[in-house]
Amino acid sequence: MAFNFNWSPLTADPEFYSRARDLLTAALNKSPKPPIIVADILVTELNLGTTPPDLEILEIGDLADDRFRGIFKMEYSGDAFLTLQTKVQANPLNTYLSTAPSFTSPQPLAASSPLTIPLQITLSDFRLSGFVILVFSKAKGVTLVFRNDPLESLVVSSTFDSIPFIKDYLQKEIEKQLRNLFQEELPAIIHRLSLRWWGQDYDAASGNMIPQNPTFNSGPSLSAKSSFENLNEQSETGAGATQGFSFNNDLESDTLSSKSLLRLATLTDSQRTLSLFTPSIRDAIYRAWATTGERSDPTSTPSSSAGMHSSTVFSSESNSGARPGLVAMASSLSLSGSPGGLGPNGRPVTRSSALGKKKKTRVVNLRRKKDVPTSDGDTSSVTGTESVTSSMEVGYEEKDHIEASEAGANTANVNIPEINIPPLNDRRGEYVDVSPLRSPTGREGFLANRPGHHAGSDTKIIPTLPSTPPPQQPQQQQQHNLPYLLEKSSSDYGRENSAPMSLFSGHYSPPPHHHQPHPFSPGHHSSPSSVSTDSSPFLDSRGRTASSSSIAEKAWMMKMAGEMARRWGEERLRREKAEELLEQRRRDGSSPPPAYQPKE
Amino acid sequence: MLGYMDYVQTSFYLATKWDEDNSYANLNATARALLDFQTPKGLKMNISSLSSPNFATSYTMASLGVVDGSVSYLYSSKALDNVLNSGAVELKEAVSGYRDLKEILKPDDPRDWEIWKGGTRVDRRDTLLYGRMYLPASTLEALYLRRMAPTRQLKIAAVSNSRLPNGGTILALLQQNNGKWCTEYLYSTDVALIGMRGLYNFGFDPRKALPGTTHFDPRKIAGRFSAGMEVYYGIVNKSGGVSTGFRYSTLPSNMGSPLTMTLTVNPLMGHFEATYAVKAGKNSVFCSRYDFNIYSYESALVLGCELWRRKQTVAPGAAELEAVTGETRQPGALSTEVEKDEDVTGVFKARITQNFNIGLLWEGRYKQLLFSLGY
Numbered sequence: 021m022a023f024n025f026n027w028s029p030l031t032a033d034p035e036f037y038s039r040a041r042d043l044l045t046a047a048l049n050k051s052p053k054p055p056i057i058v059a060d061i062l063v064t065e066l067n068l069g070t071t072p073p074d075l076e077i078l079e080i081g082d083l084a085d086d087r088f089r090g091i092f093k094m095e096y097s098g099d100a101f102l103t104l105q106t107k108v109q110a111n112p113l114n115t116y117l118s119t120a121p122s123f124t125s126p127q128p129l130a131a132s133s134p135l136t137i138p139l140q141i142t143l144s145d146f147r148l149s150g151f152v153i154l155v156f157s158k159a160k161g162v163t164l165v166f167r168n169d170p171l172e173s174l175v176v177s178s179t180f181d182s183i184p185f186i187k188d189y190l191q192k193e194i195e196k197q198l199r200n201l202f203q204e205e206l207p208a209i210i211h212r213l214s215l216r217w218w219g220q221d222y223d224a225a226s227g228n229m230i231p232q233n234p235t236f237n238s239g240p241s242l243s244a245k246s247s248f249e250n251l252n253e254q255s256e257t258g259a260g261a262t263q264g265f266s267f268n269n270d271l272e273s274d275t276l277s278s279k280s281l282l283r284l285a286t287l288t289d290s291q292r293t294l295s296l297f298t299p300s301i302r303d304a305i306y307r308a309w310a311t312t313g314e315r316s317d318p319t320s321t322p323s324s325s326a327g328m329h330s331s332t333v334f335s336s337e338s339n340s341g342a343r344p345g346l347v348a349m350a351s352s353l354s355l356s357g358s359p360g361g362l363g364p365n366g367r368p369v370t371r372s373s374a375l376g377k378k379k380k381t382r383v384v385n386l387r388r389k390k391d392v393p394t395s396d397g398d399t400s401s402v403t404g405t406e407s408v409t410s411s412m413e414v415g416y417e418e419k420d421h422i423e424a425s426e427a428g429a430n431t432a433n434v435n436i437p438e439i440n441i442p443p444l445n446d447r448r449g450e451y452v453d454v455s456p457l458r459s460p461t462g463r464e465g466f467l468a469n470r471p472g473h474h475a476g477s478d479t480k481i482i483p484t485l486p487s488t489p490p491p492q493q494p495q496q497q498q499q500h501n502l503p504y505l506l507e508k509s510s511s512d513y514g515r516e517n518s519a520p521m522s523l524f525s526g527h528y529s530p531p532p533h534h535h536q537p538h539p540f541s542p543g544h545h546s547s548p549s550s551v552s553t554d555s556s557p558f559l560d561s562r563g564r565t566a567s568s569s570s571i572a573e574k575a576w577m578m579k580m581a582g583e584m585a586r587r588w589g590e591e592r593l594r595r596e597k598a599e600e601l602l603e604q605r606r607r608d609g610s611s612p613p614p615a616y617q618p619k620e
Numbered sequence: 621m622l623g624y625m626d627y628v629q630t631s632f633y634l635a636t637k638w639d640e641d642n643s644y645a646n647l648n649a650t651a652r653a654l655l656d657f658q659t660p661k662g663l664k665m666n667i668s669s670l671s672s673p674n675f676a677t678s679y680t681m682a683s684l685g686v687v688d689g690s691v692s693y694l695y696s697s698k699a700l701d702n703v704l705n706s707g708a709v710e711l712k713e714a715v716s717g718y719r720d721l722k723e724i725l726k727p728d729d730p731r732d733w734e735i736w737k738g739g740t741r742v743d744r745r746d747t748l749l750y751g752r753m754y755l756p757a758s759t760l761e762a763l764y765l766r767r768m769a770p771t772r773q774l775k776i777a778a779v780s781n782s783r784l785p786n787g788g789t790i791l792a793l794l795q796q797n798n799g800k801w802c803t804e805y806l807y808s809t810d811v812a813l814i815g816m817r818g819l820y821n822f823g824f825d826p827r828k829a830l831p832g833t834t835h836f837d838p839r840k841i842a843g844r845f846s847a848g849m850e851v852y853y854g855i856v857n858k859s860g861g862v863s864t865g866f867r868y869s870t871l872p873s874n875m876g877s878p879l880t881m882t883l884t885v886n887p888l889m890g891h892f893e894a895t896y897a898v899k900a901g902k903n904s905v906f907c908s909r910y911d912f913n914i915y916s917y918e919s920a921l922v923l924g925c926e927l928w929r930r931k932q933t934v935a936p937g938a939a940e941l942e943a944v945t946g947e948t949r950q951p952g953a954l955s956t957e958v959e960k961d962e963d964v965t966g967v968f969k970a971r972i973t974q975n976f977n978i979g980l981l982w983e984g985r986y987k988q989l990l991f992s993l994g995y
Contacts, residue, residue: 111889112859113852116811121779123761124791126806126815127645130884131852131861133891135916 027072041066043212047205048104055115058136059107065142071098073148079573086158091573094152094170101144110135139179143194147172148202161214165207169199621983621992622714624668624678625692625750629765630713631703632696636746636767637728641721642802643795644819644848647865648882651895653716654907655924655971659979659994673699692752692761697744707988711964714990715983717926718897718905720878721844721869724799726826728770745769758782771798785810799826811857817850843870862888877901890915903928924971929984930963 041063048061073096082089109115113132117125150170155163176194180186286299622630633640640646662684670676676694681687706714735743748765764776773795780788789810796803803818822845849864865884870876879898885891890913897907904927911920966984981994 111861112854112857113861116813116854116857116859120789120808120810121759121781121784124777124779124789124808124810126791126793126808126813126852128815128850128852128861128863129645129647129817129848129865130863130886130891130893131850133863133886133889133893133911133913135889135891135913136918137916 027068027070037066039213039216040209043209044102047201047209055118056109057106058109061104061106063102064105064140065101065103067099067101069099069101071096073098075152078151088154088156090154091167092152092154094148094150096146096148098146099144100146101142104141104143106139106141107136108139110137137179141176141178141190141194143174143176143198145173145175147174156214161211161217163207164210166203170202171195171199174198621990622716624666625676625694625752627709627714628670628676628694628696628700628703629748629750631700632698632746632748632765634702635698635700637725637770638767638773639722639725639797639799641719642724642797642799642819642821643804644802644817644850644865645804646719647819647846647848647867648884648893648895649716650719650880650897651882651907651909654718654897654905654926654969655895655909655922657716657969657971657979657981657994659981660992670700670703670705673701673703676700676703686756688754688756690752690754692750694751695749696746697748698746705988706985706990709990711967711983711985711990715967717967717969718878718899719880720872721880723871723873724821724824724826724844727798730770733770760788772796812855813852814855815850815852817848819846819848821846842874843868860888862886889913903930921974922971924969927968928964929966929968931965 044063044066045061048063053061073094076093076095078091078093080088080090111132111134113128114134117128117132148170149172151167152170153165153167155165174195176187176191178187178190180190280301283299283301286297287301289295290298630640641649662682664680664682664684666678666680668676668678674696676696678692678694679689680692681689704710733743734741746767748763750761750763750765752761753759754761758781760778760780762778762780764774766774768774775793775795776790777793778788778790786809789808791806791808793804793806799821801818801820804816806815806817807813808815824844846867846869847865849862851860851862853860863884863886865882867880867882869880870878872878877899879896881897882893882895884893892912892914893909895907895909897905899905904925907924907926909920909922909924911918913919966982969979969981969983971979979995981992983990983992985991
């Protein structure tokens with residue numbers, strides 16, 4: 021296979037430079053400037069040079085006529101240059117006073133008098149080297165993300181080259197700004213540019229159709245990137261991940277038609293309120309439709325799901341709400357994680373789209389071959405309907421999975437139930453009644469039965485434990501959820517590459533020793549009825565993609581795994597603390613005893 | 621218009637015999653008051669009171685899109701009997717305008733400040749404490765002012781705000797003023813800025829004047845020439861600033877029209893600034909300022925004026941006086957005595973820059989209410 025990258029046509033387009041200049045100027049002036057810069061920053065010259073960057077293909081994740089996704093190793097040492105013009109305040113006392121409060125200002129008489137100097141900066145001799153993730157979709161344009169900081173060195177020449185102090189300062193500051201630009205601004209600029217290029221062609225081609233409509237189904241780029249970023253951020257900061265979405269949000273407004281947006285907004289409103297009106301959205305699967313025949317609980321209506329999905333879960337085979345399904349997986353996995361089959365290696369994942377009609381599976385197997393037989397016995401095709409799943413949420417859950425799997429220890433499994441907060445338990449109670457297998461009252465019995473419920477094919481509703489998600493998360497999910505409602509292709513880069521799904525296999529392995537003995541759990545865990553029937557596509561696709569995972573990918577995975585393990589350690593400490601707290605509270609007798617007494 | 625707390629602070633300086641104008645920082649105070657006046661934004665209301673001679677409070681409410689306000693309290697260990705309420709205060713003191721330089725006085729002897737009682741010293745240094753809280757912004761301003769000696773004053777100002785780097789800044793300023801010259805040393809925690817400034821008054825030295833001969837010294841009659849300079853250095857950002865300045869100002873004893881001229885130079889930045897202010901008649905002041913930078917050739921010109929409006933009650937007042945005293949008065953010098961500043965009902969200020977940016981301000985009094993309107 022060969023790729024042909026054309027560098028010169030890009031630069032031959034006379035309008036390209038002016039557009040790129042405008043976009044760069046806008047990007048540079050968007051963020052609040054430091055007080056030393058007293059005028060707008062103008063990009064006066066921009067030249068991409070004649071030398072193209074060296075690209076080494078590390079992995080191609082998706083390849084079709086209209087879309088492409090891949091990871092490259094990029095090296096650039098060409099002759100591109102960029103000239104900026106602005107005015108700077110040369111008196112440091114003036115800039116200092118402009119930011120200091122006037123009450124404590126030393127009020128110099130004339131020592132702070134201004135002196136603005138026009139400044140021209142030329143950036144040249146860029147040396148870039150880094151991993152680039154490129155996602156191209158004809159409908160959504162190009163998304164380009166740098167995995168690491170690509171800037172190795174550059175030469176800054178300015179009006180003040182004769183003054184070494186200022187020269188060094190400028191060099192340092194500009195490098196700092198450029199790193200920021202490469203990692204945050206440049207992806208947005210490239211995406212906008214590409215939208216203008218292909219957007220016009222595409223609109224012309226699609227004729228009378230609403231041009232934005234197909235974007236729902238086709239493009240993997242958006243969700244792929246968002247999930248990836250999300251996971252990335254979570255693994256880096258360990259904090260909430262809404263930040264990663266800022267970039268996507270303004271893209272959404274580009275790619276969604278106003279009509280569709282309106283519909284989605286109505287849908288959100290109807291879920292948040294008690295409104296009975298639900299707008300019909302093409303190609304979307306409504307939980308109400310999917311579950312009316314199977315569910316025996318009339319009380320949980322789709323409209324109430326927004327508030328409850330954190331505590332209710334439908335079994336995965338029932339093709340109902342996918343998001344709760346994932347939650348169920350997360351928590352049930354953590355209950356039954358086995359020390360044997362878990363490791364940093366990736367695990368097979370299958371996701372069927374709604375109703376099993378159109379199943380699109382995407383699998384990454386990063387595991388070595390020798391591991392395959394042990395986990396294959398599990399036939400761990402956990403299916404969840406993906407149509408309603410937001411990428412963000414998946415990223416979040418995956419993290420849980422990873423944590424649980426990476427450790428391969430049992431403690432986490434015990435700890436997660438312990439973190440439950442009483443109100444959720446109360447809420448859960450009403451769903452528990454639905455299940456026929458459940459012991460009649462009390463949290464303890466219900467929890468003990470849980471694995472059985474999950475596995476049992478006749479159970480429709482499985483109460484689960486929202487272990488880590490904070491209470492406000494459902495709403496966030498809800499918001500981010502909807503724009504992706506119609507994306508059927510499970511294209512999240514993050515899902516595949518961070519390989520969190522490994523963990524699902526642990527779910528089907530024999531129950532760990534610390535489980536309370538229960539007649540249902542072992543049998544049902546391994547019973548075929550607990551898993552979806554489409555295990556064959558999963559196996560096929562896994563075999564296919566396994567060959568494409570490269571050594572570099574594995575190395576990266578190992579690195580990620582190490583990071584995750586570290587994070588998990590911290591998480592465990594945190595949980596143990598929470599557990600202690602709960603234990604203490606329990607001893608006080610204020611709250612009902614939890615289901616599990618950790619026997620460590 | 622001076623804020624109430626600024627007015628109280630000025631009264632504290634007066635009560636403790638501290639000459640604010642004899643400082644390099646206030647070298648061009650006249651030009652600043654005439655050209656850099658703040659025009660009010662939105663609607664702002666102050667309610668202030670001096671509940672006891674030592675304690676003042678002031679509440680501010682402003683509506684500039686959003687409603688915000690401030691609460692401030694002031695304590696002075698010296699009883700401030702010279703603070704007047706808004707109906708009685710002279711507008712000239714409430715409005716910053718042309719600064720008539722006072723004669724340089726010989727500082728008090730430190731021994732004059734000592735109070736002995738039963739063999740022990742009981743005198744205390746006068747202190748002023750001031751705090752102000754801006755409410756929605758959660759900014760706290762605090763000021764500590766202490767007259768350490770007849771020639772020395774310590775001023776510590778602090779601002780606390782979570783948005784500032786390090787949560788706030790503190791400025792400490794030690795001023796030493798003995799009439800002939802004045803030096804100030806300051807330190808600001810913000811960028812660890814240290815600074816020094818000094819002002820020297822040429823000519824007459826009040827400390828060497830013989831008692832009783834001060835008023836007849838011929839050298840101080842025409843005016844006063846002062847020169848000063850300032851040096852700053854920020855330890856953290858390793859940057860500094862320097863400027864030097866000169867001022868010539870006529871004194872109240874001058875017979876011609878009062879005028880003030882200043883020239884300040886920043887040799888590092890190549891910045892020159894010249895101001896000229898003249899009191900043309902008793903009701904108007906005109907001022908101009910010219911900035912020029914020899915490195916960037918940037919220049920700026922600002923023109924401003926200040927007009928005073930007085931009550932038209934001079935004639936009846938004079939007639940009354942004549943009736944009371946039963947003497948005929950000579951027109952001329954005496955009529956100016958009658959025409960006190962109490963007659964001023966309003967001050968109009970205007971400025972215009974070379975870009976035709978115009979600022980207008982009207983400050984006056986309606987019954988007991990002091991107000992300022994501006995654009």
